[in-house]
Amino acid sequence: MPIIDMKKVFLLGHYQEREQIFNLLHNLGIVEMVDVKSSETWDEFQSYLEPGQLPENVSQIDARRSDIRYCLDIFQRHYPIRKSIVEQFTGSSLDLTADQFASYLDSLDQVEEIHKSCCEAEEKLVSIRNEVIQSQNLIEDLQPWSALEIPLELIEDGSYTVMGLYTVNAEQYPALQDTLAANISDYFVEEVFPDQDVVHFFFSGLSEDKPVIDDLFREKTVTRVSFPDLTATPAESIKSLHEKLKILNDQKRAILSEIEALLEHRPMLMACYDYMDNEHAKHQATSNLGCTKSSFLLEGWVPVPVLGDLETAIANRTETAAIVSRDPNPDEDVPVLLHNSGPVEPYEVVTKLFSTPKRNELDPTPFMAPFFFLFFGICLSDAGYGLILTLLAVLISRKLKLEGMGKQLVTLLIYSGVSAFVFGLILGGYFGDLINLPPLWFDPLEEPMVMLIGSLGLGVIHIYFGMALQAYRNIKAGKVLSALYDQGFWFIFLNGLILLLVGFPFAGQWMAIIGAVGLILTQGRAQRSFVLKFLSGLLSLYNITQYLSDVLSYSRLFALGLASIVIGMVINAVGDLVAGSVIGYLILVIILLGGHFFNVIISSLSAYVHTSRLQYLEFFNKFFEGGGRSFQPFRAKNSYTDIVENEEG
Amino acid sequence: MEGIEIALLGAALAVGFAGSGSAIGIGIVGQSAAGLISEDPDKFGQTLLLQALPGTQGIYGLLTGFLIMQNVGVIGDETVTITTSQGYAFLMASLPIAIAGLSSGIYQGRVLSSTINLIAKRPEEMGKGIVYAVMVETYAVFALLATVLILFGIDL
CATH class of the missing domain: 3.30.70.100 (Alpha-Beta Plaits)
Structure with missing residues (x-):
């Protein structure tokens, strides 16, 4: 099953062992904590509990954490760490080995001092900034009077x-x-x-x-x-104010260099911040517990496949904690964790960008993945571009350690490039028409109608598949008749119309009539009176426009596929215009490299967004609702640093 | 006008109008993006991606112009004689992308301008903002489709 089953676990342990167990859970990162107060049996055992209180050091940790944050923000403001374009999408972090991280934590007691210097520096900077603004305003006010040769105090x-x-x-x-x-x-x-x-x-x-x-x-x-505090002629005053500004500027530079001297502590502060932040999260989480004087109760969700790991880990740590689990009740708000294996897994990102499925819903990812693969290929449909896209994506995944959705997206692009490569071979696109190889099947520029009809045909299959999935959901929910009425009759009706269109008048006619009659008779079944039943049944046939526009929407596959090839051809043709002399060939190379690179990026972007759109609007709306809550386990989360394996050598 | 001039008018309209749509759209997004960057320079990459989206209309227009020029022999080695009625056919072919390219470029820009506001507050929701923008682009794609089908349907 692509959606992992969850179990609710209850962990009862000794109060003294609370922190140990918390550290363990934090490291494991497989439990999503639930506030005990939301438990259905809360009222029963509430009276046994000690009134909830945060451990006294939580506010202390919080204060320390915000001190560190303050320093880091000051550093970032004056000496920002710039992110590269790629990092702006993926985020950047400082790589530390576990040893380095630990050694930075040893200097935790320096934080107070650094924070003090930072505060002082910042205070001075603020007062300098105020003075600068004041002087600048004064200069501006004095400017019109500079021709006046009377000392201001005499006026x-x-x-x-x-x-x-x-x-x-x-x-x-x-x-x-x-x-x-x-x-x-x-x-x-x-x-x-x-x-x-x-x-x-x-x-x-x-x-x-x-x-x-x-x-x-x-x-x-x-x-x-009036200028009450000035004692020279306006022109002289302006001059002295300018001198003052210069002095202030020097002071500012001196303070900035003081801050710069503190910059060496930045990695240490980053490590300490992440440490403190996690400590804070751990202590915060204790507020979700139910505690008596000598015991605590923890509630949470655990994915079934890792439940055993949790049990052994707890058993290894302590003998005096009891752990029980049960299946979720039907009305409980269970978090959803998707798990698709192998090549389907990266396509989860497409689903997640739309919505997390509900707990008892079908995960659409495995059904959508093959179509996404196919459609992306058709939209890009160039062997050269596909190759470049795959290479670029491989390069990115090698260079950056991506996790979660970023990693999935890059893997998806690797596959998509392969798909585009295959469709490039089939349709004969090699950097537009740069390399003239015959297509394996047909050339869309020669036979555009074949490709258009093929695209629409794929659309029909895609839509039918969506309907079939909804029918499956209905049948699984025990609503066999709904599957027949809502999907079956439409299926017959639509197929009848298609048969009519492609020239089977007899079969098409009767299928269409059977389907239509079925729809008219059944679609109004929710209504009360007979007339209303009939009218809403009749009206439901109007939905045919919806299906028509859905199918036509797939013509974008053809249009985008053609666009990426023809843009490539335009680039080649422009290059052709300048070729001839030595310099011409140089320019040609630049045009080809730049132009095709540009086209890879822009065409891949349109391929990605339009393919997604076909999934979201044409496919998902047939059977998928979404609106689930994704699983967010209690685990270590680092904002600034990343623990890496010790480097070899 | 002879056939070829009428056809070239078509090419000019496609490139000019669809290009204007993109230019206006990109301009609108750029204004919002620059505002966001003043607060948060690290969003440059994301906003640049969004700003590039309304560029496709101009590309479709250029593509149409290029196809017309190639068909009538302005680019390439073939010399073709174009009758007046063929010329009009090329002009008609250019109209869908010229018109829809102009309007969809502008409105896509407006949607994306709001998307910039969206990512200012919730950067993780960028995907949804892009989907909204793609809804607008759909009609430029359809217009391109009509344009290309007409172009391929012209007998020379």
Whole structure:
């Protein structure tokens, strides 16, 4: 079975041995913990338990963990570890041997000190940044006044005169001048910086006129500008501010180099973070337990095939822990673990990207895999491209240690390249038309209709297969009649129509009629009244459009297959245009290499997404619902580091 | 216009309109992507992949243009005389991909622009965002199909 059966396990042990057993489970990584409080018998034994409490050191671990995280984030902010394009998809981690990891953990007590230096450095950086922003703003404010040659501290109201720096909207300025002239006898105005929108000006007048001046200014929305802390002319101030910025910049660089000096601890911190994180997870998990003073109870899900491993591992560790297991109840939320063997396994990634199956549902992976293989090949259909795709995927899987879905995806691409290679031989595609070998079967450019009909035919098979799987599900669920009504009649009806289409009028006609009558009679069976039954039965025939559009959708196989070949031909033709001279041949080589590489990537991408789409929308919707929860065992999870085998030599 | 010029108008429309669709679509995605990169530079690879998706319409257009040019003898060694009605047939052939390429490129770009927002929050769900975008591309593929079938159906 592709979906692994799960058993619910109950582990009862001595409280003192709790940590030991937890470490064991954490290392094994085969148990998904369940919160005991969600157990159906919780109410019965709740009263026997000690009130749940986190072990006191959990908050301590958490604090330490976030300290380390803080340092690493600071490092990352100022001296980021760049990821390559490939790593952006796969994630990157630091490879450490178990010994290195352990030796880094020995320096765990240094963390506090490093954290302290990091905090100090960061604090200083923040205050420098604030000062820089302040100075920059001040420079910006001073800039318009730089033509003013009066020291700023002298601009203040005296006993007989008032003076100041002002700005006003440029449109208001002429009017302001007029009103000033009309209302006050003695004053002085100098435009310092006539901007397009705002006029900056110096104004001085007599103290006795101050109330009038204030009123006039308010009326024309004149704003007073002051620089309280500056004591030189604006131009001099700007100069000294620039010098200050330079000093601040030097300070910043000094602090950054302090941080840089701490960088040597980065691998150690990464290792410690992962260690702390896992410790934290272990302690968190204890909150899922039911504990009394001297015992604890753990509940979890374990895949049946590894249940024996768990039992022996526990038995080897301690003699005083009891482990019981039972089959899941029908209404329990059982996690789902897919297990497909051999060549089907990588195709799980396609299913998982759609949805994890429900527990009692069919895993569609093994049924979908052959079609995925086939369709991808048809979409790329070039022997050269297939070869390159496979080689690239092999190279990636060699270079990077991938796990889980990433590994599955790369393996899937290896197979897909093989499929494309085979279809390239069949249809005669070798880097477009670069190598002119006759196709094993036919050339889609010469006989496009053969390929189009072939694609649609494959679609019909694919759809029928999906219907058959739904029929199988119905029969297995004891709903034999549903299988007949919902799939059987459609099957007869559709086949009748196909026979009509390809020229068997007699058989086609009768099959179509039988199918249609069957559908009209049965599809409304959920309705109550007779009229409604009949009407919904009749209406259900409209679903034929759905089947029609599903089948037509497979024409994309043909279109994409053709596209990848013809793009290859375009590249070759462009290369042909420049060939001739020595330089021409050089350019030719560049065009061919770059162009075909580009085409491999872009055509493989479309092949992958369109093939997936055919599975998701045309195939899965016939029989697959999804919506299951995937199995997430309690196990070591590293964010920064990766433990590798000790290197030889 | 002689037959050949009408046919070349078709080639130009296919390349130009489908290419515009791709250019606009890629542009839209690029704007969103650049916004995301300002927050999280490590998503460059993923966003680049998404940005490349609306490029296919332009490729289909180029492919159509190339097939027309080859058929009427602009590229290659054959010299062919094209009658006016054949020329119109080539022009008609170019229309499906020219029209659908333009609109599907733009709308695919919009969907992917939202996908960029999606991966900003949940990078693991990128596959689903791509599936949405592929739904839009379907019609460019169908248009290409119609275009190619018409092209192959023209008697020379």
